[in-house]
Every structure is written in structure tokens, then in C-alpha cells.
Amino acid sequence: METKRRNLPPKASAMAESLRGLGYSTATALADIIDNSIAAQADTISIRFVWGKDKSLIYILDNGLGMDDKELELAMKLGGRSPTEKRSRTDLGRFGLGLKTASFSQGRCLTVASKKRDVLSCLRWDLDALAEGTGEDWNLYEGPSVDGEVLLALLKNFQNGTLVVLEKLDRVTSPESTEQDFLDLMDAVEFHLGMVFHRYLGTRVSITINDIPVKPWDPFLPTHSATWSSPAEKIKTPSGIIEVQCHVLPHKDRLDDQTYLRSAGPDGWTAQQGFYVYRNERLLVAGSWLGLGQGRAWSKEEAHKLARIRLDIPNTADDDWKIDIRKSTARPPVTTKLRLIRLAEDTRERARRVFAHRGQAVRIGQARELQQAWKIERIKGGARYSIDEEHPAVKLVLESAGDFSSSVRAMLRVIEETIPVQRIWLDTAEAGEPPQTGFYGNAPSEVQGVLLVLFRNLTEKKGMSIERAKQYLKEIEPFHLWPELIDALSEETLSEVRS
Numbered sequence: 441m442e443t444k445r446r447n448l449p450p451k452a453s454a455m456a457e458s459l460r461g462l463g464y465s466t467a468t469a470l471a472d473i474i475d476n477s478i479a480a481q482a483d484t485i486s487i488r489f490v491w492g493k494d495k496s497l498i499y500i501l502d503n504g505l506g507m508d509d510k511e512l513e514l515a516m517k518l519g520g521r522s523p524t525e526k527r528s529r530t531d532l533g534r535f536g537l538g539l540k541t542a543s544f545s546q547g548r549c550l551t552v553a554s555k556k557r558d559v560l561s562c563l564r565w566d567l568d569a570l571a572e573g574t575g576e577d578w579n580l581y582e583g584p585s586v587d588g589e590v591l592l593a594l595l596k597n598f599q600n601g602t603l604v605v606l607e608k609l610d611r612v613t614s615p616e617s618t619e620q621d622f623l624d625l626m627d628a629v630e631f632h633l634g635m636v637f638h639r640y641l642g643t644r645v646s647i648t649i650n651d652i653p654v655k656p657w658d659p660f661l662p663t664h665s666a667t668w669s670s671p672a673e674k675i676k677t678p679s680g681i682i683e684v685q686c687h688v689l690p691h692k693d694r695l696d697d698q699t700y701l702r703s704a705g706p707d708g709w710t711a712q713q714g715f716y717v718y719r720n721e722r723l724l725v726a727g728s729w730l731g732l733g734q735g736r737a738w739s740k741e742e743a744h745k746l747a748r749i750r751l752d753i754p755n756t757a758d759d760d761w762k763i764d765i766r767k768s769t770a771r772p773p774v775t776t777k778l779r780l781i782r783l784a785e786d787t788r789e790r791a792r793r794v795f796a797h798r799g800q801a802v803r804i805g806q807a808r809e810l811q812q813a814w815k816i817e818r819i820k821g822g823a824r825y826s827i828d829e830e831h832p833a834v835k836l837v838l839e840s841a842g843d844f845s846s847s848v849r850a851m852l853r854v855i856e857e858t859i860p861v862q863r864i865w866l867d868t869a870e871a872g873e874p875p876q877t878g879f880y881g882n883a884p885s886e887v888q889g890v891l892l893v894l895f896r897n898l899t900e901k902k903g904m905s906i907e908r909a910k911q912y913l914k915e916i917e918p919f920h921l922w923p924e925l926i927d928a929l930s931e932e933t934l935s936e937v938r939s
């Protein structure tokens with residue numbers, strides 16, 4: 441027996457209204473529209489914010505391949521292409537929705553005019569018109585709106601290209617909005633687009649907003665000498681090859697103020713740590729630990745804020761990585777989780793060290809370890825900090841203390857037991873930086889005093905040559921921070937101290 445069926449299409453007006461609420465911002469909506477321009481091989485994309493109170497509009501003009509009437513009609517259709525359809529390797533789309541959902545999230549009227557081989561086609565959705573009558577019909581208008589008409593002239597000199605016009609911007613402006621509010625939006629949009637498309641900008645594609653070029657923002661500061669980068673690693677997965685490259689950005693002290701501010705990113709250093717997931721070189725996720733972690737998912741902590749990891753996935757992996765309609769989330773498949781956790785753990789540890797040492801190298805030269813004054817011992821549930829009695833300055837006192845050495849040791853234990861760990865921790869969280877330690881940034885006279893005592897001890901008591909003693913001092917904390925003071929030590933210094 442044949443099963444009875446019913447045809448039950450969604451109610452047009454209600455469906456279109458619901459799709460407005462996917463959570464786009466103006467910036468993410470425009471990025472989704474630009475994806476289509478780039479997928480259509482455009483290399484010049486102009487965005488314009490046109491203020492006109494309730495007649496304000498935003499348009500995006502590209503010189504891509506354009507569409508003929510049939511293609512344009514399919515482009516306007518919700519779900520015109522299925523998510524399961526195989527896409528070309530460079531396609532940035534997936535769900536056949538982006539153009540519509542992104543546009544509706546900002547305004548109630550979407551016009552697309554496109555030219556292909558000099559033939560112009562123009563179609564328009566208007567949510568107010570959809571709501572007319574019973575609201576059941578998907579009525580698509582031919583031609584632009586009354587206000588949009590003049591804009592068609594923008595395509596005049598194009599053989600191929602596409603113009604997307606967003607009008608009735610009820611989600612962008614309100615009756616109270618001023619022109620300044622509207623124009624202020626452009627800054628956030630500029631930064632977001634500069635971030636999302638930074639690998640396209642400056643090489644393959646130019647984007648302008650009201651004639652001002654969007655500057656690329658590279659999250660990894662790859663050209664800075666103090667950035668640490670791992671070699672790029674290719675990982676085979678069932679849905680294609682992914683590539684991972686780990687970076688630890690320079691400590692604040694190694695960056696000038698402007699670079700430090702700009703490199704932070706739109707949400708600030710701590711929020712911008714973690715994986716940066718790119719799909720076909722377009723950024724989807726700007727800093728997230730992707731739910732990875734040991735036992736518990738890692739959260740974003742101050743101490744790991746310098747860790748940023750580039751992760752490239754192909755568009756054949758969308759399903760595996762659970763790419764969402766807004767292209768703003770991605771979840772690693774189980775098969776790759778373990779590898780990613782390993783890489784992230786190593787990067788987080790490196791980032792933590794750079795953060796804690798204020799960017800000073802802990803190793804000198806190739807392999808020699810720095811002689812540190814504090815020993816950190818990892819114990820279950822935390823760490824124990826103790827003073828290293830092998831540190832030359834400590835050793836010197838202990839050796840010359842004679843009968844007093846047990847009292848000196850007792851004093852050291854008191855210091856170890858009472859370091860204000862809680863206080864330091866709080867101060868760090870508050871300032872976003874570890875507190876400056878004793879010698880840090882001070883006029884080196886205090887350092888010089890201690891340095892001279894040690895220098896004298898090494899050369900006179902330990903019988904080291906001046907050169908050997910100087911080399912030795914360079915490997916001791918905190919003197920390694922002032923190589924120029926050590927370089928200045930000489931025979932004369934010694935005679936001056938003696939007299």
C-alpha cells in the first residue's frame with residue numbers, strides 16, 4: 441500500500457523571520473557575504489555604509505564571476521545548494537544559506553544585482569512583502585527597490601560582478617541612532633574583516649570600506665624576532681589533511697606599545713589565545729581551546745595568553761568538524777583530539793614560561809641551563825618553591841657562614857615557607873602581568889653591588905680567571921639580564937672595590 445504524503449513547506453514569513461536570529465553581528469554578516477565574493481574569484485570588494493536615517497543602507501560590490509538570471513534565482517533560494525553537495529576546493533560556502541541569513545540578520549530587504557557577460561539580473565527579498573496576505577508565499581521581487589535603483593549604476597563598468605544591497609536595516613540602526621553610531625560600526629567591521637581574511641588581503645584580494653582599505657591582521661606576529669613558531673605539521677585525517685603550526689607571541693616587554701595593543705586583537709590578549717581555525721584560509725574561529733583539555737576542558741587563563749595555534753582544515757572536513765551556518769564554530773573530531781592536545785600542551789607550557797619570565801630567555805645559547813635562584817618542584821596538586829643553595833650568591837653566604845650556616849639555612853626555610861604566593865597570584869591576575877621582581881627595571885646600582893661581591897668572590901676565593909668568572913656570571917639569574925654590566929667588569933673594577 442502506498443503511504444500517503446503531504447507537502448508541508450514552511451510558512452514563508454515565519455521562516456524568514458526566524459532565520460534572522462542566528463546570532464550574526466554586522467561584522468560576521470558582512471564576512472559571510474564576502475565569502476561568496478571570494479568564492480566567485482573577486483579580487484576587489486568595496487563595502488559602503490550609506491547613512492540616511494531609516495533609509496540607511498549597506499552595499500557590497502565585487503568584481504567576481506557574477507551570475508546569470510538562473511544562477512541568481514538559485515542564489516536567492518533558501519537552501520539553494522545542499523550542505524551535502526560536494527564543493528570546489530576553494531569554495532567558502534556550505535549550507536546554501538549564508539547570503540540570505542546574513543543579510544536578513546541585519547535588515548529586512550536584500551537586493552542582489554549581478555552581471556554576467558554584460559547581462560544584468562536583479563532579484564529582491566523583502567520581509568515585509570513576505571508577511572502580506574497569509575504569509576505562505578515565497579514572493580521574490582524582480583528588480584531593485586525604489587531607493588536601490590540608483591545603485592545599479594555601480595555595475596555599469598563591469599562585465600561581470602555582483603552587488604548586494606542591504607536595506608531596512610532595523611537590526612543595525614534604531615530611530616534614535618545617529619550618523620556617528622552608524623559610522624562607528626565601520627571600525628568593528630574593519631577589524632573583523634582584516635582578521636577573518638588576513639591571508640587573502642594584501643596578496644589576492646583588496647577590500648575597502650567607504651574607500652578605506654581594510655588592513656590585514658595576522659594573529660601570529662610571524663615576522664617579529666621574539667615570536668616562537670614550531671614547524672608546520674601536516675596531519676592526515678579521514679576527511680582530508682589538516683595543518684597545525686604553534687606560536688608563542690613575544691612578551692609585552694618585547695613589543696612597542698602600539699604593536700602590543702594591535703596584536704591583542706578585538707577581544708584582548710586573554711580572550712584571543714588558543715586555536716585559530718582556518719577553512720580554505722578563511723578564519724572561522726579566532727582563539728579557542730576547542731573544548732580540548734586533560735580531563736576538564738581548558739579555560740582561557742592569563743598565563744597562556746601568548747599561545748596562538750594556527751589550524752588549517754579543508755572544506756571537505758566540514759561535517760567532521762561540525763561547521764555551523766555562521767561559520768563561527770568548529771569542533772575537532774575524536775580522531776585528531778589527542779594529537780591536538782599534545783601540541784597545545786607544549787605550546788601552553790612555552791607560553792606560560794614566556795609570560796612568567798617577562799620574555800627573558802631561560803636558556804642561554806644552545807643548551808646551557810640558567811642558574812636560577814628558585815627551584816620549582818611539581819608536587820601533587822600544586823608546586824613547591826625553594827631557594828637553590830647551589831645558586832652562587834647563596835652558596836657564597838653558606839660557605840662563609842661557618843658556625844652560622846645552620847642559622848642561615850633556617851632563615852632560608854622561613855623565606856621559602858612564607859613567600860606570599862596568594863598575594864603574588866592576585867596581583868598577577870589583577871595587573872595581567874607577573875609583578876616586577878626586586879631587580880627588575882631598577883637602576884642597576886643594586887645589581888651592580890651584588891654583582892661585584894660575587895665577582896670578587898669568584899676571582900679571589902675561587903681562583904677563576906676574570907674571563908671565566910664573567911662567562912659564569914652571565915649564566916646566573918638575575919645577572920643574565922644585564923650582560924652589559926658583566927661585560928664592563930675588569931681587573932680595574934677589582935682594584936677599585938678593594939680600595
Ligand SMILES: Nc1ncnc2c1ncn2[C@@H]1O[C@H](COP(=O)(O)OP(=O)(O)O)[C@@H](O)[C@H]1O
Binds near residue numbers: 506515516536538
Ligand atoms: N557575490 C557573488 N558572486 C557570485 N555568486 C554568488 C555571490 N553571492 C552568492 N552567490 C551564489 O549564491 C550561492 C548561495 O550563496 P549562499 O547563500 O551564501 O550559500 P553558500 O555560500 O553556502 O552556497 C553561492 O553558492 C553562489 O553560487
Ligand SMILES: [Mg+2]
Binds near residue numbers: 532
Ligand atoms: Mg555563502
